[in-house]
Structures are given as structure tokens and as C-alpha cells.
């Protein structure tokens with residue numbers, strides 16, 4: 189599939205980082221609540237090599253999701269460099285970030301954001317269509333993932349809007365793993381999954397590592413973390429004293 | 431020549447020659463020259479009040495008045511006929527105000543004012559055909575804004591004209607426009623040929639000068655002799671002139687444009703030439719149609 | 729080799745390049761000193777409160793309004809980037825018929841209400857010289873299908889259509905000649921929510937399949953979230969913030985944007 193071709197370019201040497209952060213700072217200014225800047229982190233640095241899975245840890249509110257969102261380009265870094273596949277997300281143009289997201293950087297968020305009216309099969313196939321995979325091949329791959337994640341076949345033609353939380357999360361994972369991204373961000377991918385489906389997701393992560401993907405994940409599930417992660421980065425280390 | 435004739439006045443009348451004052455005629459002639467220089471382009475002119483209501487051909491009358499000379503012989507037709515009220519009153523108007531000769535014979539006339547028809551007999555060089563035009567703007571049907579239609583002409587944006595023909599085919603299975611069928615002049619301006627039947631469209635390319643006058647709308651346009659005139663159409667729905675099936679019941683002509691006439695109160699009907707002079711001429715030459723033969727035999 | 733795969737895909741030259749665009753209505757500011765580059769395939773959303781200059785800007789870009797200052801450069805292909813404000817009127821109108829499309833908020837402003845649906849879609853084709861009825865009708869049918877209007881409505885006039893259908897017809901009418909750049913002013917305004925959703929889904933598909941570039945004005949943040957790659961936030965005629973759509977909505981940097989984002993239901 190098309191991801192294979194991209195892999196040729198993206199499968200870097202093990203020691204060469206796929207995701208590399210240095211000196212990253214973030215603060216939020218809430219103008220409608222007095223306008224004071226609330227610092228969240230400063231001097232954040234980490235790197236993830238191809239085939240490696242790194243866990244972000246730290247207490248609730250430490251900034252794990254915030255850091256992940258900055259890497260995805262969803263939050264704007266106040267300073268520092270966030271280089272993914274050679275692109276500094278912190279300084280990139282919107283279209284460069286979108287191209288990066290299409291080809292290189294996958295993201296499984298905590299909650300599925302649904303496009304109204306689009307059937308589940310197409311929601312999952314969309315990332316493949318976006319990189320030019322023919323419709324049939326994209327649908328086949330999407331169907332295989334949905335089957336593997338135990339989404340009942342009658343649901344595939346419906347929009348996931350009305351699915352249960354767990355079903356939506358599995359659709360979200362299927363979508364995130366449809367294209368073989370060289371880099372993956374996973375925010376609590378196993379939360380709210382039953383043991384069977386949790387096992388499937390862990391296998392997907394292991395397979396992604398095996399094909400050389402660089403993965404950064406947040407796992408509250410210590411068992412899962414121990415099984416798939418090679419090392420941990422504690423975000424609390426980047427905390428700024430208020 | 432009398433002094434009055436030299437001054438261009440009709441003998442013994444209170445009017446100047448052909449009713450309009452010389453200044454107005456000059457203004458109209460200037461518009462006509464411009465119209466002839468830019469075939470198909472609508473030239474604005476200051477239409478005058480005429481002693482007849484709009485719809486009676488005040489545009490055509492003003493154009494005729496501006497081109498007539500004392501030596502001219504005038505023919506006036508309405509739907510091809512010389513003897514309708516409208517034709518007769520316009521003819522009388524010019525007899526009275528210009529004192530010129532009049533005729534019903536197409537071949538004898540130097541100026542022919544017409545409403546809704548082109549004579550069957552081919553016109554020749556030196557003749558002038560003057561049309562009475564109710565609505566000069568062919569784009570009016572779909573775009574009522576004058577500012578916009580003028581711009582469309584200026585920029586040659588004529589897609590809309592084909593939309594009208596498209597609508598015809600979509601609704602009727604064919605181009606149902608039978609009168610005032612739009613034409614393109616010398617590959618440039620789209621023009622309304624006035625409400626002549628589309629049967630007459632092929633004749634628009636002719637040896638005579640054609641002048642079009644719209645009184646209420648204050649527009650003049652023109653076609654010099656032998657101007658290229660193309661009826662708009664689609665590749666797969668080409669323009670067809672069309673005409674009623676059959677032959678003239680009086681003269682037997684199978685090629686002329688026919689009018690349907692009710693002949694009795696039992697619903698009986700027949701087809702006769704709309705061009706009365708043409709029909710009369712054929713009968714004078716001995717041609718006979720079905721009805722005429724029956725009449726002769728009875 | 730550094731980041732070759734996606735960099736190579738990202739086009740190098742913008743299709744539209746706007747600099748210092750300013751329009752005043754007497755003493756009142758319409759829009760002021762607006763500048764941005766739009767790349768092929770990119771959809772830019774313009775959001776902001778009522779009166780912030782969104783429509784003014786869009787109409788200046790599309791050549792409907794003459795700005796007082798600034799330039800609007802458009803990629804004319806072989807002729808390179810040309811200032812559309814310096815084009816002659818015929819050139820600009822030709823561009824508007826072929827390369828550009830403009831979808832009005834009120835479908836009545838963008839449709840011919842007395843002409844059938846098929847005639848509405850066919851007009852642009854005929855305007856650029858199509859003269860085969862069968863082919864024009866086939867295109868019209870194809871486009872009605874794409875915007876989910878039943879084939880048997882092709883000869884009906886838009887007056888007989890619902891608001892959502894009229895808007896879809898307007899889109900078909902605009903896209904039939906395969907324009908490269910589409911301007912839309914509140915394309916989903918005045919439609920109820922479920923109809924809006926269908927329309928958005930349709931637009932997403934068209935943008936993706938045709939590789940359209942688009943500038944979409946709306947006050948609806950849900951619309952831009954789904955449709956726009958990037959966002960421009962306007963206030964008092966000026967641009968206060970620009971960026972990747974989800975970044976501007978989820979991590980707004982300007983106080984006004986924060987207010988805008990917080991004042992609507994979570995999208």
C-alpha cells in the first residue's frame with residue numbers, strides 16, 4: 189500500500205530521531221479571565237527514534253496532553269523547536285503541518301471528532317484517501333481494521349455519531365492506524381476498552397513499532413505501558429514554578 | 431418643383447416633408463449611419479412623439495420618415511399584407527405628409543416598411559426594408575437589467591442567449607422559438623430580428639439595406655447589404671426555418687410562408703400566402719391552388 | 729534527504745496572493761491592510777463578528793468591489809501572477825466565469841430563478857462556448873447528481889426547490905466549469921442544522937476531489953472546523969489572528985478570538 193512507499197523514505201536509522209523537541213515552552217493567557225499568563229512548561233526536550241515507543245508520564249495536569257498537542261500542531265508552542273520528520277512544527281505554515289499530518293504524523297486523540305453524516309467505513313478510510321490510496325484498497329484496509337477491532341459489520345455504514353464511547357474510541361484507533369504513519373501520537377489509546385480490544389490495540393502498536401514507526405504515547409494503564417513502551421519521559425520535569 | 435417641394439415639404443400640407451422636422455431626421459440619420467457601420471449594434475436615439483400610439487410602429491415610421499425622399503415609392507405591410515388597418519394607415523400617413531408614390535408591389539417599392547414579415551420576392555440592391563420593432567433587446571427575456579445587457583453586448587457574453595434555447599429544448603423537445611429567433615451578426619452582436627417568423631431568418635442575408643426602429647425603446651439597429659446573419663442553435667439541435675405543411679389554397683405555392691385562415695363558422699380553414707402581393711402575383715401569372723381551382727370549377 | 733515526501737507534495741507557489749488590501753466606505757473602515765497567501769488546494773475560513781469586514785474583503789477579492797489600496801495577485805498559469813485589479817473588465821469577467829466561482833449566502837443572488845435547474849447549471853458551460861445540447865444536459869445531470877438533486881428535477885425551476893436544494897444547485901452551477909478558486913459567503917447560512925451538515929459534507933468532498941482552493945466567510949465555527957484548513961479572524965476590518973484552523977480554535981492567541989471561541993457552544 190501507499191504507506192509502504194513512504195516508509196522507504198521515513199524508515200530512518202534507529203539512532204536518528206523521528207520526533208525531536210528542544211527548549212519547548214508553553215503558557216496559556218486567558219484574556220477573558222484577567223489576562224495573566226499561566227505557564228505550563230518550559231525547556232521541554234525529548235526525542236523518539238524510529239521503531240521506538242516512548243511514554244509521557246506525570247501527574248494529572250502536568251501537561252502530557254498539552255505537549256502532545258504541540259507536537260501535533262494543535263497548540264502553539266511559545267518557544268522552542270518541535271521537529272517531526274525534519275519539519276519544525278513550531279515554526280511551520282499551516283499547509284506544511286497539514287501535509288505532515290497527512291503523510292507522517294498520525295494522532296489518536298482521546299475522543300473521536302466526528303464529521304457528520306460520514307459512514308464509519310469512510311471515516312476510517314479517509315486518511316488513506318488523503319494520501320492517494322485508491323478507494324477500493326482504502327475501504328478494504330478500513331474494513332480489515334474495523335473487523336479486527338470488533339466493530340459489528342452492520343455499524344460500518346452508519347455515522348459513528350451515535351456509537352457508544354468504547355465503539356467511538358475503537359473507530360478512532362482504526363482511523364489512526366489506517367495509514368502506516370512513520371510517527372504516531374497516542375493519547376490514552378487503551379482507556380475505556382475491554383481486555384479483548386485492549387489486546388488488539390497493543391498488537392497494533394507492536395506491529396507499528398516493528399515496521400519502524402516512532403511512537404509517543406500517554407498510557408494510564410501501567411501494564412500496557414510496560415508492555416509496549418521502551419522508555420518514559422516524565423513531563424513534570426519541565427514544570428515551571430508559578 | 432414648387433418652393434414647398436424644394437424645402438422638402440409636402441405640397442399643400444402644414445407639415446414638413448414626411449412629418450418630422452429636418453433636425454430630427456438628421457439626428458435619426460446619424461443614428462442610422464452608426465447602426466449601419468456597426469451591424470447589429472443597438473444605437474440609442476431620441477424617439478419623437480408620433481401621431482399614432484406605440485405599438486403601431488412609431489419606431490419604423492420615424493426611420494422611414496428619415497430615409498424617404500420625394501422620389502421614393504413606399505410599400506407598407508403588416509404580417510405580409512398590404513391591406514390591414516395598420517399598413518393602410520401608415521401608407522396614408524406618408525401619402526399625406528410626404529406626398530410620395532405608394533405601391534403594393536414589392537418589386538416597385540424603393541422603401542418597404544414591415545411588421546412581422548420579410549417579403550417572399552427577393553429584395554434587390556437599392557431597396558430599403560424598414561422593420562417595426564417592439565423589443566430590440568434579445569437578452570431581455572432572461573436579464574431585465576438594461577445596464578447588465580449592455581455590458582453583455584459590449585463584452586460578447588452571450589451564454590444567456592443559449593440558455594433560452596436550452597430551456598426551449600428542455601421544455602418542448604426542440605427549439606420552440608418560432609418568432610423573433612435570435613441571430614448573430616458578422617460573428618459579433620446578437621440581434622433580435624423583430625418578431626418575424628424564423629422561416630424568414632435565412633432571408634436576413636440580402637441585397638437590400640435593412641433598418642430596424644424601436645420607438646418606445648428608442649433604439650435603432652441595421653444590417654448593410656449582404657451582412658452575415660447566423661441563427662443561433664446547438665450542434666445537435668440545428669436551426670430549422672420551418673413552415674406550415676401544405677400549399678397556398680389560392681396560388682398553390684409550396685414554398686411561401688402560409689397563414690391559417692378560418693373560412694366559415696363551421697370551423698373550416700385553409701392556408702394562404704401571408705405575403706398578399708406575392709400570392710396575387712402568382713395568381714395573375716396563372717397559378718392556382720386547391721380552393722381557387724374548386725371555386726373555378728363550381 | 730530531509731522531509732522529502734510531504735514537502736515535495738506541498739505546492740511551492742500560491743494561487744492567490746493578497747497584499748495591503750484596504751476598503752473604506754466614506755469614513756468607515758470596510759477592511760484594512762489585509763494580506764495572505766492561499767495555496768492550491770487550500771481552504772481558508774474567515775471568521776469574525778458581524779460588521780468585521782468579512783464580506784467586504786471577499787467582495788474585494790472576487791472583484792465585486794474595488795478596494796482603495798492593495799493588490800490581489802492571482803496565478804493565471806502561463807501568464808504568471810497578475811494583479812486582478814489591473815485586469816481589464818472583460819479579462820476579469822472571463823476569469824470569473826472560468827477560473828473563479830462565487831457562492832452567495834442567498835441562493836437567489838446566485839441563481840436564475842426563472843430558468844430550470846439544468847439551464848442554471850448549463851449556463852456557465854454555454855458561456856464558455858459549449859454548443860452541444862446533449863453534452864450540456866449530460867453535464868447538468870452529472871452535477872445535479874453530485875449535489876444530490878434527483879435527475880427528474882432537472883427541468884424544474886429553483887423557485888420550486890427547498891433552501892438547501894437551492895444552495896446545492898448554486899454550488900453545482902458554480903463548479904460545473906471546474907474553477908480553481910471558489911469564494912463563498914456564508915454558504916450554510918439560513919439552512920437548518922441537518923441540511924447544513926449535508927451541505928458541508930458535500931463541500932468537503934468537492935474540495936478534496938477537485939483540488940479546489942476556497943475562501944469561505946462564515947460566522948459558524950463548526951463550519952470552518954470541518955471545511956477550512958486555516959483560519960483568519962477579523963475584527964473591525966483588520967486581521968487579528970491567523971493559523972491552522974484547529975490551532976486557532978483550540979489554542980487561540982488573541983483575546984478577541986478567545987471570546988469568539990468561548991461565546992459559542994463547543995464545536
Ligand SMILES: Nc1ncnc2c1ncn2[C@@H]1O[C@H](COP(=O)(O)OP(=O)(O)OP(=O)(O)O)[C@@H](O)[C@H]1O
Nearest residue numbers: 216228246247248249250251252253254255978979
Ligand atoms: N486550551 C487550554 N487553555 C487553557 N489552559 C489549558 C488548555 N489546555 C490545557 N490547559 C492547562 O494546561 C495544563 C496541562 O493540561 P494537560 O491537559 O496537558 O494535562 P495532562 O497532563 O494531560 O493531564 P491529564 O492526565 O489529566 O490528562 C492544565 O493546567 C490545563 O488546565
Ligand SMILES: Nc1ncnc2c1ncn2[C@@H]1O[C@H](COP(=O)(O)OP(=O)(O)OP(=O)(O)O)[C@@H](O)[C@H]1O
Nearest residue numbers: 753756757758777778779780781782783784785947
Ligand atoms: N455599502 C456599504 N456602505 C457603507 N458601509 C458599508 C457598506 N458595506 C459594508 N459597510 C460597512 O463596512 C463594515 C464591514 O461590513 P461587512 O459587510 O464587510 O461585514 P461582515 O463581516 O460581512 O458582517 P456580517 O457578518 O454581518 O455579514 C461594516 O461596518 C459595514 O457597516
Ligand SMILES: [Mg+2]
Nearest residue numbers: 252253254406
Ligand atoms: Mg491529558
Ligand SMILES: [Mg+2]
Nearest residue numbers: 782783784913
Ligand atoms: Mg457579510
Ligand SMILES: [Zn+2]
Nearest residue numbers: 678681703709
Ligand atoms: Zn398564395
